[in-house]
Amino acid sequence: MTFPAIALLEFSSIAAGIEAGDAMVKRAPVQKIQSGTVQPGHYLVLVVGDVASVEEAFAAGKDVGRDALADCLFLPNVHPGVVEALSGQQKAAQEDALGIVETTSVATAIEVADAGLKGAEVSLLRLRLADGLGGKGLVYFHGLVADVETAVAIGSNVAHNHLVQQMVIPQLHAEMWENVNRYGRFGQHFGWEAA
Known part of the structure; x- marks a missing residue:
């Protein structure tokens, strides 16, 4: 199954990442969210779904977790x-x-x-x-x-x-x-x- 859009946010704080992930799924009806810890003590949040929902969730995550945001991406037409x-x-x-x-x-x-x-x-x-x-x-x-x-x-x-x-x-x-x-x-x- 392919999705038209994905967004990933990488946080240097696990707590901030969980808070941002929560804000993302509360803001927009994404099709799926995956999140968890990775080395070196970072927290990743990945959302997939239609372009508008993923873009809205991406904006919410960046806004809530901005102080701990290490890197991020939004791909509206992912391969x-x-x-x-x-x-x-x-x-x-x-x-x-x-x-x-x-x-x-x-x-x-x-x-x-x-x-x-x-x-x-x-x-x-x-x-x-x-x-x-x-x-x-x-x-x-x-x-x-x-x-x-x-x-x-x-x-x-x-x-x-x-x-x-x-x-x-x-x-x-x-x-x-x-x-x-x-x-x-x-x-x-x-x-x-x-x-």
Whole structure:
């Protein structure tokens, strides 16, 4: 299922995030709200639904939580691939190239993923957000080298000063593809529980 709009607010205070999330769903009839803590002690609130409701909820959340707002985004026409990634879907790949964009925030990573998918003929392999990353975001694009280069360039432009690193790896070795497709955290290789 795809949604025409999403908004995400990242708060440096958990209490402020809960208060803002409450204000968001009280202000507008969003289709769904997801919220919770992420590293490093931040609180995320994600709402999805029709454009007008999400925009109204976004405004309410920013207004109520403004003093603790670390980052935010409003995407009125989000790419379906981003919605799939946010719902936990992951695609296995072993294509021509892997593109990685690493950001300092969750909101920026989602924005990078959306821009890259809209601007190039690539797929989103994975979208990792905050937990186990010290609050960072990781966007993995895959496809043909030229297309992945385009997606990474577009995404990096969107990230501005939230960009940590960008990389395009052509002809990623099969054993590395296996690791990229299967694991996000090192301990998962050994069956360790996520901390």
